[in-house]
Amino acid sequence: MNDITVSHSNLPTNIDDLAKFALIGREKLVAVRAEIRAIEKVGLAQEVRQQKLREAQDISEAVLDAEVRIGELMARVPKVQGKRTDIQPTDSTVGKYDVIGSVNRVIYMTLKEIRVLDREFLTPAEVAKVLGCDPQDIRVAAKVHPERLGFNVALIGSRVKIPRRAFLNWIEGRCESGN
Numbered sequence: 001m002n003d004i005t006v007s008h009s010n011l012p013t014n015i016d017d018l019a020k021f022a023l024i025g026r027e028k029l030v031a032v033r034a035e036i037r038a039i040e041k042v043g044l045a046q047e048v049r050q051q052k053l054r055e056a057q058d059i060s061e062a063v064l065d066a067e068v069r070i071g072e073l074m075a076r077v078p079k080v081q082g083k084r085t086d087i088q089p090t091d092s093t094v095g096k097y098d099v100i101g102s103v104n105r106v107i108y109m110t111l112k113e114i115r116v117l118d119r120e121f122l123t124p125a126e127v128a129k130v131l132g133c134d135p136q137d138i139r140v141a142a143k144v145h146p147e148r149l150g151f152n153v154a155l156i157g158s159r160v161k162i163p164r165r166a167f168l169n170w171i172e173g174r175c176e177s178g179n
Contacts, residue, residue: 011066015073018066025063032056115168121154121161130171138162 012018036052111130114122124138131138142153142160151170154161 011062011069015070018070018073022063022066022070025059025066029056029059029063032059111168111171114164117164120164122164122167124160124162127162127167 012021032052032055036049036056039049039052114126114130124135124142128135128138138149139160141149142155142162146153152163152166154163
């Protein structure tokens with residue numbers, strides 16, 4: 001039996017280009033197979049058929065090489081579920097992060113920061129940052145089942161506002177009781 005050898009020459013170097021290469025290569029192989037079927041139907045010379053068979057073989061080998069390389073690159077991707085690789089803690093305060101390589105700074109509010117705010121109402125986005133959830137979840141819950149939130153909410157038209165003191169009382173009570 002023949003040994004299989006993998007050749008990475010002339011392949012794209014990054015995973016996006018490799019994926020495009022493999023996709024286009026598969027489509028090209030389908031087209032060449034259709035040409036071979038047409039050659040067989042029309043009864044063209046055996047030499048033309050052999051040329052197309054060699055072309056199909058070359059394409060299939062290149063696509064296989066690309067897919068093997070994609071597999072190798074994917075094996076290097078961290079497999080820890082839920083672990084973000086684009087953020088790193090900026091200080092010892094839990095919840096503060098900088099996005100690496102970005103001008104935008106993403107800061108998750110801490111309870112200490114909410115305590116010193118000079119306004120009486122919080123937005124669902126601010127509360128969601130503390131709770132680590134989606135602000136839309138808070139908006140929907142406030143409109144459909146406000147009693148399930150555990151803290152008071154104010155609906156002003158379509159807007160949801162959360163009284164700062166009520167939220168702090170609720171979160172501090174949860175922390176103390178271990179809930």
